[in-house]
Amino acid sequence: MxxxxxxxxxxxxxxxxxxxxxxxxxxxxxxxxxxxxxxxxxxxxxxxxxxxxxxxxxxxMPGYFLPPLQFSAEEAVMLLLGSDVTAQLFGGGPAEAARQASRKIGAVLDPAMRDEVAFLLDNLRLVRQGGGEEAQATRDKLRQLREAVTRRRVTRFSYHKPGSAAQTRQAEPHGLYLLGDVWLMAAFDQERRALRSFRVDRMEDLELLGDVFSRQPGFRLAREEARRDRPLAVRVLFAADRRREVRERLPFYTTGTQETPEGFVVTLRARTVQEVLPWLLSWGADAQVLSPAPLREHLRDEGRRLAQRYA
Structure with a gap:
């Protein structure tokens, strides 16, 4: 310091x-x-x-305040909760920076508000699920990738996609984002000469190279995410009495829900069948795919394979 x-x-x-x-x-x-x-x-x-x-x-001396910031109790609580979640997600240096920010926020509150904020924080919690070695491995990779984004360092890693052999990729990290429960890196793929998204949990042997890259002109993470192609439109029907349970487990790529005479309909936009398949299978026979037809056929084939395995 x-x-x-x-x-x-x-x-x-x-x-x-x-x-x-x-x-x-x-x-x-x-x-x-x-x-x-x-x-x-x-x-x-x-x-x-x-x-x-x-x-x-x-x-x-009484009456001296620095900096001249005034927070409402609700504003202070939201900032402090955000700092707490950041500390949980990243650990290490970012976690300490988040805790230091929390101390600074607490310092500018007047005593009466400080007590109210402390009470609210004691009774509001945002707890991230997951732990153990996998969670620690993800935090370690996030720490490296955050450094790569801020210092514009080229990365090299082994990337494991389901159903294919691992490939060595070399990429220029532009951003990190949390989608549902999955961390992704937005990066310029040097081999494919295009912006791509990589799941952090599919990376192994991550290393930061000495090369420094120039960011792609006009890159904005929100704009790139909006452009992501999700060509597969999926409509799924559930019984009306499962509506509440389904709402609690909607995937992040849900685009709408509708109550109909037939039941509760969920509309999804996915990149591939493989992306939506685990969620559909988790419902067993309670989920009826209305469209598209190829997905219905894929589920039928998957059902046959399951039946053969447990016959």
Whole structure:
């Protein structure tokens, strides 16, 4: 942490608490008490009214606020929940940055609002599912890919697509996004000379190369995602009394739902049959595909294979 960041952190710590001892600041910032003394002197010389109370520590003169931000309780809670989810998703350096941001947000709240926000945070939780080695492996890859995006480093990795042999790919990462429960990397594929999306959980042996690339002109992640081709229109019929359960398990590529005399109809837009197949099979005979006909035939064949396996 450079000195400018350290001085701002001291002000935020003082603003968020009545009094703070020099040894507590030193421990929090990983510096000596002598450094804290020099920093406090520098703040006073810069016009920040830090008051020293012998035996009790430092405090800011009443009425002094930095930065001049005002949050409602709801705004503060949403920001802090977002920081918490970021910490869960990325871990490591980004997680610490998220926690530091949370401390800064908490420091600019007045005491009465701080208590209200603390109560709401204790009773609202956004918890990411998943854990173990696979989750840790994904976080490690996300850390590498985040670095590749920000530093414009070319990546090389082994990519495993279902039903095909692993291929070595070399790509220029432009962005990362979470779609449903799946992380994807938007990147320029050097071999195919086109923008592609790669599932992070299908990458192995990921490495950042020394090459630095130039970003594709005009690239915007939201625009590229909107352009993604999903040619397969699927309509699925469920019994009306399964409506609530179906709504709870809709995939991210759902485009609409409709209540009809026949039952509850779900409309999907998928890239391939393989993308939608696992979701359909999870419903067993409760899901009736209305269209397209090739998907109905594919499910019929899959059903025969299952019957043969368990015959």
């Amino acid at each position: 450079n000195r400018t960041d350290r001085l701002l952190t001291i002000v935020l710590e003082l603003q968020g608490r009545d009094r703070v001892r020099a040894e507590d600041l030193a421990r929090h910032l990983g510096v000596s008490k002598r450094t804290i003394y020099r920093d406090v002197l520098a703040l006073n010389e810069a016009g920040v009214p830090v008051v020293s109370v012998p035996g009790q520590g430092y405090s800011l």
